Amino acid sequence: MPVYNLKVNGQSHTVEADQDTPLLWVLRDHLDMVGTKFGCGIGQCGACTIHVDGSATRSCLLQVSMIEDMEITTIEGLSDDASHPVQQAWKEVDVPQCGYCQAGQMMSAAAFLTQNSNPNKSEIRDAMSGNICRCASYNRIEKAVEVAASKLS
Amino acid sequence: MKNNISPSFSRRSFIKTSALAGGGMLIGFNLFQSCKSEVTPPVDISQLNFNDFNAFIKIADNGMVTIFSPNPEIGQGVKTSMPMLIAEELDVSWENVHVEQGALDTKNFTRQVAGGSQSIRHGWEPLRQTGATARQMLINAAATQWGVNASECKTENGVISNANGDKLGYGEVVKVAATLEVPENVTLKDPKNFNVIGKDIPNVDIDKITTGKPLYGLDYKEEGMVYASVLRPPSFGQKLVDFDDTNTKVVSGVKDVVKFGDKVAVLASSTWAAMKGKKALDANWTSDSKLESTEEHDKILKDLLEGSEFNTLRADGDVKKAFAEADQVIERTYESPFLPHNCMEPMNFFADVTPEKVRLVGPIQTPAKTAKIVADLLERDVEDVSVEMTRMGGGFGRRLYRDFVLEAAEISKISQKPIKLIYSREDDMLAGTYRPAIKYKISASVKDSKITGYHLKEASVNSNMYGLIPNFFPAGAVENYQVDVANYESKITTGAWRAPYTNFLSFAEQSFFDELAEVLEVDRIQLRLDLLQKVKGTTDERIQYSPERLENVIKVAVDKSGWNTKKEGVYQGFSAYYCHNTHVAEVADVVLDNDIPVVKKVTCVVDCGIVVNPLGAKNQIEGGVIDGVGHAMYGDFTFKDGTPQDKNFNTYRLIRINETPVVETHFIENDIAPTGLGEPTLPPAGAAVANAIKAAKGIRLYKQPFIKYMNTKAPLG
Numbered sequence: 030m031p032v033y034n035l036k037v038n039g040q041s042h043t044v045e046a047d048q049d050t051p052l053l054w055v056l057r058d059h060l061d062m063v064g065t066k067f068g069c070g071i072g073q074c075g076a077c078t079i080h081v082d083g084s085a086t087r088s089c090l091l092q093v094s095m096i097e098d099m100e101i102t103t104i105e106g107l108s109d110d111a112s113h114p115v116q117q118a119w120k121e122v123d124v125p126q127c128g129y130c131q132a133g134q135m136m137s138a139a140a141f142l143t144q145n146s147n148p149n150k151s152e153i154r155d156a157m158s159g160n161i162c163r164c165a166s167y168n169r170i171e172k173a174v175e176v177a178a179s180k181l182s
Numbered sequence: 183m184k185n186n187i188s189p190s191f192s193r194r195s196f197i198k199t200s201a202l203a204g205g206g207m208l209i210g211f212n213l214f215q216s217c218k219s220e221v222t223p224p225v226d227i228s229q230l231n232f233n234d235f236n237a238f239i240k241i242a243d244n245g246m247v248t249i250f251s252p253n254p255e256i257g258q259g260v261k262t263s264m265p266m267l268i269a270e271e272l273d274v275s276w277e278n279v280h281v282e283q284g285a286l287d288t289k290n291f292t293r294q295v296a297g298g299s300q301s302i303r304h305g306w307e308p309l310r311q312t313g314a315t316a317r318q319m320l321i322n323a324a325a326t327q328w329g330v331n332a333s334e335c336k337t338e339n340g341v342i343s344n345a346n347g348d349k350l351g352y353g354e355v356v357k358v359a360a361t362l363e364v365p366e367n368v369t370l371k372d373p374k375n376f377n378v379i380g381k382d383i384p385n386v387d388i389d390k391i392t393t394g395k396p397l398y399g400l401d402y403k404e405e406g407m408v409y410a411s412v413l414r415p416p417s418f419g420q421k422l423v424d425f426d427d428t429n430t431k432v433v434s435g436v437k438d439v440v441k442f443g444d445k446v447a448v449l450a451s452s453t454w455a456a457m458k459g460k461k462a463l464d465a466n467w468t469s470d471s472k473l474e475s476t477e478e479h480d481k482i483l484k485d486l487l488e489g490s491e492f493n494t495l496r497a498d499g500d501v502k503k504a505f506a507e508a509d510q511v512i513e514r515t516y517e518s519p520f521l522p523h524n525c526m527e528p529m530n531f532f533a534d535v536t537p538e539k540v541r542l543v544g545p546i547q548t549p550a551k552t553a554k555i556v557a558d559l560l561e562r563d564v565e566d567v568s569v570e571m572t573r574m575g576g577g578f579g580r581r582l583y584r585d586f587v588l589e590a591a592e593i594s595k596i597s598q599k600p601i602k603l604i605y606s607r608e609d610d611m612l613a614g615t616y617r618p619a620i621k622y623k624i625s626a627s628v629k630d631s632k633i634t635g636y637h638l639k640e641a642s643v644n645s646n647m648y649g650l651i652p653n654f655f656p657a658g659a660v661e662n663y664q665v666d667v668a669n670y671e672s673k674i675t676t677g678a679w680r681a682p683y684t685n686f687l688s689f690a691e692q693s694f695f696d697e698l699a700e701v702l703e704v705d706r707i708q709l710r711l712d713l714l715q716k717v718k719g720t721t722d723e724r725i726q727y728s729p730e731r732l733e734n735v736i737k738v739a740v741d742k743s744g745w746n747t748k749k750e751g752v753y754q755g756f757s758a759y760y761c762h763n764t765h766v767a768e769v770a771d772v773v774l775d776n777d778i779p780v781v782k783k784v785t786c787v788v789d790c791g792i793v794v795n796p797l798g799a800k801n802q803i804e805g806g807v808i809d810g811v812g813h814a815m816y817g818d819f820t821f822k823d824g825t826p827q828d829k830n831f832n833t834y835r836l837i838r839i840n841e842t843p844v845v846e847t848h849f850i851e852n853d854i855a856p857t858g859l860g861e862p863t864l865p866p867a868g869a870a871v872a873n874a875i876k877a878a879k880g881i882r883l884y885k886q887p888f889i890k891y892m893n894t895k896a897p898l899g
Contacts, residue, residue: 030434047434047454054454058409063401064394066575067453068526069607073831076526104394116392123384123797126805127257128391129398129526129575154840161831163526163576164257165808166801167842 038106075160085140118177126164201360210235245353256577271313382797417824473824486641492666499662504635508627516690527575617679692869727760743769755874791854810867812837
């Protein structure tokens with residue numbers, strides 16, 4: 030089995046995996062970083078969203094062989110101490126119901142806010158529409174993105 | 183009328199205490215009062231056993247309180263709100279409370295279940311009684327030490343004080359308190375003195391969720407565990423003939439292939455290898471009967487509605503006579519598709535079956551039943567089976583069923599390995615226990631402009647509405663009233679789906695009343711209020727709802743939604759419903775965007791009695807409303823040749839944030855014992871939207887999903 034060198038949350042890891050293994054399962058099964066969630070496996074729900082070189086990306090569609098030398102950030106690495114404005118906002122607004130999709134939601138929001146730090150509601154809704162929340166905590170997700178934006182500014 | 187009555191319970195013996203070996207006090211109690219009277223809690227916390235009690239409170243020497251919350255957490259918030267009830271009467275500061283999910287070995291309990299929106303309703307009295315009993319024991323210990331009368335002592339935030347100004351923290355008297363007799367009569371707080379109940383308390387798992395810590399079943403792993411992916415018959419009604427695993431066995435990481443029944447499991451060192459190995463299986467299937475389709479179900483259910491083979495669940499007066507004597511009969515049929523649950527966390531479970539014991543860990547709404555059926559399957563004593571519940575990535579009824587746990591147990595038994603069964607999204611959608619397709623035919627007879635008869639007929643796949651539903655509104659409001667059900671036995675597995683039956687029945691009935699008002703040319707709100715007027719003072723004990731409380735939510739919804747002050751370009755639809763012991767009224771605001779209806783806002787008025795945790799309660803309400811809007815608008819699930827036609831989110835549509843209305847929540851303030859919120863705001867949403875779309879576009883919707891019947895090609899939302 031091929032060996033890959035990955036840089037996840039600022040740390041180097043060596044993993045042995047088939048070249049077509051999605052990064053999602055490398056993170057979860059090989060590296061024991063289970064914060065990134067499996068929802069659909071086809072890039073439709075956003076539960077597995079991570080950052081690749083700062084951009085929100087679906088880790089279920091990203092083969093391990095494609096990401097060597099790239100900077101991977103997962104929910105575990107969004108901050109060292111839950112201090113990222115998005116994490117703080119999610120807590121303040123008490124967004125989660127079941128909470129399963131929220132890592133993906135937060136990673137989408139964090140990447141979006143680096144592109145647009147002062148979004149209006151419509152821009153937030155567009156940006157977050159790739160992430161499904163089956164509990165439909167959408168009103169609070171919208172609010173939390175607003176709160177996070179205000180913390181960033 | 184049953185709304186104001188708290189569930190009764192026996193105080194005797196449902197609380198026991200022990201002094202812990204390591205310091206502090208352990209209080210065992212049985213939330214659902216079925217523990218054996220001779221049992222006492224363990225003195226060593228590591229021996230904590232949910233066989234004997236189904237919940238525990240530990241008060242440490244330093245005054246910190248750990249509550250082992252009994253019920254499974256599926257996102258409904260009970261892991262936060264149930265411990266709040268204990269903390270309130272124990273009179274401790276919430277900051278000093280730590281909550282852990284109670285595990286389960288099953289034997290003695292009656293309801294360690296997440297389902298039916300019942301956890302808070304059933305827990306209201308016993309959880310507060312437990313907290314109050316512990317508080318009284320702590321006071322008694324302090325009073326003895328001070329040599330004063332216990333009645334002269336007060337508590338505040340975990341500190342006991344007396345008239346002389348002496349103070350003792352709970353932690354200072356806990357060792358003595360644990361040895362005292364359990365008092366039989368404790369006084370509960372007056373609601374106006376609540377310090378925890380009624381406060382906004384954030385989700386107790388919030389820090390773990392926002393930092394990606396392991397919490398869910400899918401996150402659970404153990405040393406030596408292998409991952410399992412299962413190939414199941416592609417269609418309901420098919421059986422396995424044979425299979426070739428040549429291509430599977432060459433997939434790197436695949437360790438074993440196991441056949442059980444009509445299924446084949448691939449075991450591997452990673453989830454991906456197991457899924458890949460499964461895809462490489464080459465299997466042949468057969469069926470000995472015709473495979474079912476939605477087209478065929480449509481015809482069968484229609485025929486059932488038109489037929490005469492009904493089971494009558496409730497009959498008041500003489501519906502037949504009322505219809506025969508009517509000036510006018512209004513009859514409408516409403517049709518719903520199957521729906522998959524689509525929990526965001528696909529089904530999964532850990533099982534380790536060894537000759538000594540059976541360990542099960544994962545997301546399950548019904549742990550007690552799980553232990554029993556796994557024991558039955560494996561021909562083991564139920565005492566050998568332990569179940570640990572993880573936080574669940576959604577439930578919605580899907581995890582009431584145990585099919586995936588049975589699979590996991592069987593695979594572990596055959597392979598003699600600890601295994602983690604993981605469903606792909608396709609597995610999850612193709613092997614569901616779906617909301618059954620249902621058709622309702624509602625007829626009303628009108629004589630001298632009055633509704634004289636109401637006849638509800640249900641034709642459903644596999645099962646029918648449960649017995650209490652025929653006693654919901656409008657039962658009692660119409661003199662001649664009948665509910666009939668008919669059934670078709672299908673091979674497609676069906677089951678409870680968030681607010682079973684009422685999730686669609688409410689749409690049918692609340693659409694029907696709206697149309698009835700139009701036909702009778704009366705005010706649609708007044709029609710509902712007039713019907714409720716007739717139920718007031720009823721002596722019919724079967725009636726589940728309170729006409730006064732339903733009337734109240736309707737009136738408040740009219741007020742809060744601006745129903746009587748029309749806004750240009752905003753079309754409103756009304757709906758009110760009682761289910762799961764909670765009264766709800768909703769008003770949907772729809773606007774037209776290029777002639778396409780868009781749901782902008784839903785005003786939701788809820789009477790759930792005392793609101794335990796407003797922050798969590800509003801989350802449930804918003805979620806329930808949007809879930810109701812989303813599935814009414816988009817939810818569709820059809821079958822062809824026994825196979826679902828959607829298997830992932832590329833074709834199966836769930837509501838997304840850009841299609842979501844703003845939900846404005848209003849609670850009715852009262853001191854009535856609380857009822858649940860996981861389900862009751864979902865059912866009224868569909869009719870509120872349909873009635874608003876009627877106002878906006880003139881189109882009356884009878885079928886879900888609305889998107890299919892809107893007479894427009896552009897997407898709604």
